[in-house]
Amino acid sequence: MFKLTNLVRPNIRGMKPYSSARDEFEGEASIFVDANENNLGSMAANQHYNRYPDPHQKELKAAIAQIKGVKPEQIFLGNGSDEAIDLLIRLVCQPGHDQILAFSPTYGMYEVSANLNDVELKLVRLDENFQLQLNKLQGQIHSEIKIIFICTPNNPSGNLINRSSIEYILQSFSGLVVIDEAYIDFSSEDSWLTQLSTYPNLVVLQTFSKAWGMAALRLGMAFASEEVISFLNKIKPPYNINEATQQIALEALQNSARLPEMVKEIKESREILVKALKHLPVVKKVYPSDANFILVEVTDANAVYAYLLNNGIVVRNRTTQPGCFNCLRISVGTKSENGKLVTCLKNYI
Ligand SMILES: Cc1ncc(COP(=O)(O)O)c(C=O)c1O
Incomplete structure (x- = not known):
């Protein structure tokens, strides 16, 4: 049985979060001398950057809540979804004792964050089609495992993970199930967001770095029950989303008409590629892809990687990843970039 308060580390359950100057003030005021800012202005072009940003990102969350069909209280915003991955591990895993589980090959940050927090990562291999092998989970799940990460569409394989396998895990695992949907906008399936009310242990990660084209701004989202989100908000650095990111993201949400067009173009280019x-x-x-990249097995990944690089084209060599021997991961570029890549590969001898 999933019970969040049992899962959260005891030191966090009782911990008081940092209270910022702006947390301690509500209402109207004209003189702000409460946060040791520079009230004369800023060296930055935008003079308002002298002020700390909203620690709760209220406006931005209201706009995201509307387009995602969730409550603002179900949204955590992070400095990239990488921050959410790290905080989720820190929330429920006792360093040196607890473990997380993920399915390999997959996104590398689950391992980095686990290592950083002295949390062991159990890796269970995906099958040759990069699908979950539920039989391999038998005997692997024990009380020290606090989170199962499922990346769908998976990086680096690009495929969606079968819904029924994910449902089985959501129903049977009593820890958090984190579904990383960084690439969901490029896929043919719906997001797991609609299942938040069914599964109290579900956390969905999404990001502005991929389809939204805002990787430089570092803005990631975690969606979950209000209870999970309130714990993440409690442990996050107070001003983790800077003012420029909040403003630009808000503008992007209000002017996002190009998003479906861009996604359509990337998906079409993917099929041509x-x-x-x-x-x-x-x-x-x-390999079939539901993402904005394609996993490709070539005759000799190291040689082809070097050849492409020599021709000014950088792809990701994934040959050392489990199940990816001689594989390159290629992001879908512009039509012209894709054309040049194909021409270059055609000339490879
Ligand atoms: C599966 C997956 N999750 C998360 C991320 C990180 O996203 P962000 O830029 O929001 O930190 C990536 C980035 O490549 C990714 O591939």
Whole structure:
């Protein structure tokens, strides 16, 4: 049975969060001399940058809540979703004792955050189609495992993970199930966001770094029950989302008409790229993708990687990843970039 208060580390349950100057004031005022800011202005072009940003990102969360169909209280905003990954581990895992579980090959930050927090990462292999093997979970789940991370569409394989397998885990695991949907906008399936009210142990991660094209701003989202989110807010650094990011993201949310067009174009380009790659002698296999990248098995990943680099094209060499021997991960670029990549690979001998 999932019970969040049992899962949260005892030191966090009783911990008092940092109370910022702006937390301690409510109402109207004209003189702010409460936060040791520079009241004369700023060296930055925007003179308002002399003030600390809203620690609760109220306006931004209200706008995100509207487009995602959740309550603002169900949203945590992080300095990239990487911050949410780290804080979730810190929230429920006792360093040196608890563990998390993920399915390999997958996104590398689960491991980095686990290592940083002295939390052991159990990796269970995906099958040859990069799907969950539930039978391999038998005997692996014990009370020290506090989080299961599922990345769908998965990085670096690009495929969606079967819904029924995820449902099984959500129903049977009594820790947190974190579904990382960084690439969901490029996929043919719906987000797990609609299931938040069904599963109290579900956390969904999304990001502004991919489809929204705002990787430089570092803005990630975690969606969960109000209870989980209030704990994340309690332990986050007070001003983790800077003012520029909050403002620009708000503007982007209000002017997002281009988003579906861009996503459509990237998905169309992905299909054209898949077809072209399949015809190349250097390519042995193109894995199906529901993301904005494609995993491609080539004759010799190290050699092809070096060859492309020599021609000014950088891809990601994933050959050392489990199940990815001789595989390159290629992001879908502009039409012109994709064309140049294919031409270059055509000339590979
Ligand atoms: C699966 C997955 N999750 C999370 C992230 C990190 O996203 P962010 O830029 O929001 O930290 C990435 C980035 O590549 C990713 O591939």
